[in-house]
Amino acid sequence: MTFYKLNSFVLFYFCITSQLTIQHINGAKNYIKVFPKVGENITLNCGNIISKHADILWKMNHKELPGRAKVLKNGDLFISTVDISDSGIYICDLGTANNYVGHAPLAEIELKAISLPGPLLGVKVIPYTVLLFIRWEAVKNEGESPVANVTIRVKEINNSSDNWLIFQTDITSLQKEIYHLQPNTLYTVEMWASNIVGNGEKKVINTQTLSEMSEDELEKHLLEGIDKFDTRAWMFAVVVIMSTFSIFGIALCYLLIKDPRIQKRLEDGEDVERIELIPNITLNPGYCET
Known part of the structure; x- marks a missing residue:
């Protein structure tokens, strides 16, 4: 009986230690x-908390670890001042587990560094008397840091105060009109795109x-080139238009006269007059004479 209990205890201990060993060596598939x-x-x-003080090895797929990366005492990897070039898949595992066939690492971490958006492209500012018309090219949303909005600031250059006109537009809008400006005034326009990281x-x-324009300048602008205007071209255009309308009018009158429906209506009108004439003759014999 004692021997049977001893064997059961040994078997139970063996199972527990085997499970811990397998978990210690193979780890759990952890991809984040x-x-x-x-x-x-x-x-x-x-x-894996079991391997916190064990021999930890960090590596990257198809790349070398950044020079700013450092393995801490607890096995974690610390990276200072993350850069776009640090993006990649980081693999954490035991240093003695690389030769196991079918071995799953303790953790796989895909790192994607998100950065500020680039400058807006194709920006054009078209000035008018009291407004500015601004347009730009579509903003490309790439990666995990999409552009949230576009900010526009307008300010008089010769104005010492820091009074900016600030507007925010959606990325789907590719133009903006700025109203209530002063004529013949210098303005500076600042534009940038923004995402969750910050301003581009x-x-x-x-x-x-x-x-x-004054009235004299406007009159001069409207009459500009009038001395070179050829009246013969204007007269020719008027003659062509009037001739066209005359032809259309004659054709329309001809169609109205020849239309059988109109002829039928005229005949029906004559029949109605004859029907009304008969009762008048019957009741008043002298109707025809009058």
Whole structure:
């Protein structure tokens, strides 16, 4: 009986230690994604608490670990000042487990660094008297840091105060009109795209609104080139238009006269007059004479 209990205890101990050993060597499939911002620090967790003080090995798929990466005492990987080049798949495992066939690492972490959006492209500012018309090219949303909006700031250059006109537009909008400006005034226009990381590179354009025209200048502008205007071309155009209308009028009258439906209506009108004439003759014999 004692021997049977001893064998049972040994078997139970063997099973428990075997499970712990298998978990210690093979680990658990742990694949996660992280999206740190460019310039910040990040710590990648190896995950399995059993191996916190064991011989931990970190590596990357098809790349070398960044020079700013450091393995901490607890097995985690610390990366300072994350850069776009740090993006990739980081693999954490035991240093003695690389030769096991079919071995699953303790953790696989896909790191994608998100950065500020680039400058806006194709920006054009068209000035008018009291407004600016601004347009730009469509913003491309790439990766895990999509552009949230576009910010526009407008300010008088010769104005010492820091009074900016600020507008925010959706990325689907590719144009903006800025109203209530002063004529013949210098303005600076600043534009940038923003995402969850922050504001992108500014695009700065200086422009000047158009001056208001006086009545004399407007008259001069309207009459510009009148001395070179050829009246013969104008007369020829008028003759062609009038001739065209005359032809259409004659054709319309001809169609109305020849239309059988109109002829039928005229005949029906004559029949109605004859029917009304008979009762008048019967009742008043002298009707025809009158």
